[in-house]
Amino acid sequence: MTSFADEARIAFDNLADRTSDLFNPTLRLGVTGLSRAGKTVFISALVHNLLHAGRLPLFSPQASGRIARTYLEEQPDDAVPRFQYEDHIARLLDERDWPNSTRAISELRLTVEFESASGWSRMFSRGRLSIDIVDYPGEWLLDLPLIGKDFAAFSAESIQRAKLPGREAIAGPFLQLLGEIDPNAAMDEPTAQKLSRAFSAYLTAARADNTALSTLPPGRFLMPGDLEGSPALTFAPLPPATDGPYAKNSLGAVLDRRYEAYKTIVVKPFFRDHFARLDRQILLVDALQAINAGPEAVRDLEIALSDILRCFRPGRASWLGSLLTRRIDRILVAATKADHLHRESHRRLEAIVRRLVEGAVKRADFSGADTQVIAMAAVRATREARIEDNGDDLPVIVGVPQAGERIGGETFDGRTETAIFPGDLPKDPTSLFMDMDGHATRADPIRFVRFRPPKLERTQDGLTLSLPHIRLDRALEFLMGDRLR
Ligand code: GDP
Structure with missing residues (x-):
């Protein structure tokens, strides 16, 4: 409401x-x-x-x-x-x-x-x-479901996600820290900060190129803007207290309050305004x-x-x-x-x-x-061409790969125009998706390099450049x- x-x-x-x-x-x-x-x-x-x-x-x-x-x-x-x-x-x-x-x-x-x-x-x-x-940032929209969730629900879900198979390497340090913490112990700012940094590092690692996971709120942990370091952004999910609510002035009680502040100060105003x-x-x-x-x-x-x-x-x-x-x-x-x-x-x-x-x-x-x-x-950033390769006629893209980009053993210098055969996307998109049992055939990766932006083109009137x-x-x-x- x-x-x-x-x-x-x-x-x-x-x-x-x-x-x-x-x-x-x-x-x-x-x-x-x-x-x-x-x-x-x-x-x-x-x-x-x-x-x-x-x-x-x-x-x-x-x-x-x-x-x-x-x-x-x-x-x-x-x-x-x-x-x-x-x-x-x-x-x-x-x-x-x-x-x-x-x-x-x-x-x-x-x-x-x-x-x-x-x-x-x-x-x-x-x-x-x-x-x-x-x-x-689209990440901010991922915060909407938090409005309807209390700290206990947010924590349970986030911790469960961190424990998903395949996430050990990125979530490990955060989970380990969590294991050493008693949420009912008296609030201690350095501990809260350490925990929040570890949680944030895990969310950031999840977005890295080779992992590319996208579904991890809170959105502002990835894009803090000018709220970085404020209490509303210094919290992390915690396990529940064993019996009833967290003790007064405990780490759990304070982080619970900060989570609510995050929703009030950060999430709601964005949607509303x-x-x-x-x-x-x-x-x-x-x-x-x-x-x-x-x-x-x-x-x-x-x-x-x-x-x-x-x-x-x-x-x-x-x-x-x-x-x-x-x-x-x-x-x-x-x-x-x-x-x-x-x-x-x-x-x-x-x-x-x-x-x-x-x-x-x-x-x-x-x-x-x-x-x-x-x-x-x-x-x-590229134009299209065709090249012949061992009798095959291949559709390629031509552009200037950015300095330091690599394909196979080759590293580009950022100046040389290069033709690249990017590979094909599968004809049937279904093959890229997991089935109900979590199985999928991994598609051949696209040969992907970052190109430098192009030079301007003449438009049809020949006068303007666009x-x-x-x-x-x-x-x-x-x-x-x-x-x-
Ligand atoms: P944002 O985080 O959504 O604002 O993303 P950007 O607009 O900064 O784009 C991120 C990167 O993607 C850029 O630095 C480019 O390397 C690449 N990129 C974005 N749009 C294009 C495009 O139209 N063509 C090509 N070749 N690269 C693009």
């Missing part, structure tokens, strides 16, 4: 949003995904392509020449950090290096002035739409990383995506459901970094991601929300094309 203060605050925010909407139509677009899914790169490429009339043949307002002017404006929320567009673009274009990734929430307002598609409306006025892009005001949402998914890490990681990604999607359509009776006065009506699930594969595999990548989110879409009530899945590269991409225009059409008619 929402508190009275929550409700008053939301009513006020919504009234303010609606009033300003009357004078200045706005679209609040949420951009999320787990860390390193490609949020920063996506927003930078989207804004650059719109500001510089990029090549976007499938984005109808641009393709039909109806966009009159596009510019950045002061964002509406003074308390939210601004998305550092200029820094990110400078890094992409001038240094041909990737920008720093999303660490916390940020916002940017892009305003588009356009001619209406119908001649009738065109006679009267020029349209104007402000797009408020809200960038936030930011999430509840979104109109549309793109969810970026790095499926290739999970596929390469193996079936465990694929299953884990599936669970994380399902938890994330659940936030977009919460039951009306739930805490979040009762908060939402507007509902997200379009959700785009985009498999990112498709430029690591030859075009022939893009459909397969789409099929895999569709399969990843299928269960979640079926389970949640998605009526009223249009959901699409595409394979995309916000920035295309960042190349794969299907960014389709994404834009789905996310905002109808609002620019």
Whole structure:
């Protein structure tokens, strides 16, 4: 249930949003995904392509020449950090290096002035739409289930997950420390910090490239932002006291209180102040990383995506459901970094991601929300070619691998253009998933190296330069094309 203060605050925010909407139509677009899914790169490429009339043949307002002017404006929320567009673009274009990734929430307002598609409306006025892009870590959405869980339930679940087979190496040190601790002993700050650091180290290790597990709240332990070191972020799950509640002023009692503070100070305000005001949402998914890490990681990604999607359509009776006065009506699930594969595999990548989110879409009530899945590269760092290898005609991708990247015995210098045969994704996505008994055939890994960002391309008019991409225009059409008619 929402508190009275929550409700008053939301009513006020919504009234303010609606009033300003009357004078200045706005679209609040949420951009999320787990860390390193490609949020920063996506927003930078989207804004650059719109500001510089990029090549976007499938984005109808641009393709039909109806966009009159596009510019950045002061964002509406003074308390939210601004998305550092200029820094990110400078890094992409001038240094041909990737920008720093999303660490916390940020916002940017892009305003588009356009001619209406119908001649009738065109006679009267020029349209104007402000797009408020809200960038936030997908990990934060994984915290939603915590709202309904007390410390005992959170602890039991987290400890059970840490003990899952295959997690010994990453969870071992935390579990060992936990074994040495008496939660009923008097509170001692160094012990609380040590435990919290060990828990956090385990959550971070779970996200590493070769493990790629994704389903581990609390989200802010991975992305602490300016709350790092605060009591609300210095806790860890604990075993229950043997008889009844934890003793007064014990370690258990204090960490229990801090867990509740985390929910009140961190989790609820994010959903209330930011999430509840979104109109549309793109969810970026790095499926290739999970596929390469193996079936465990694929299953884990599936669970994380399902938890994330659940936030977009919460039951009306739930805490979040009762908060939402507007509902997200379009959700785009985009498999990112498709430029690591030859075009022939893009459909397969789409099929895999569709399969990843299928269960979640079926389970949640998605009526009223249009959901699409595409394979995309916000920035295309490679081009396609074919080479002959022992009589075989192989589809390859060509780009400049980043310095230090390796394939087989070869280490790249960051300057040389190289053709790579990435391998094929399986025709049948089912083979990547575990069956009911936890069995799966491990797919051949994709030959995956990180490429440097590309040079700018000339657009069709030959005058402007724009960042190349794969299907960014389709994404834009789905996310905002109808609002620019
Ligand atoms: P975030 O954590 O979601 O903000 O992720 P980023 O946008 O920072 O992306 C993480 C990394 O993924 C980047 O540093 C790039 O190496 C890679 N990446 C993201 N998008 C693309 C893309 O469209 N193409 C290619 N080749 N690499 C990408």
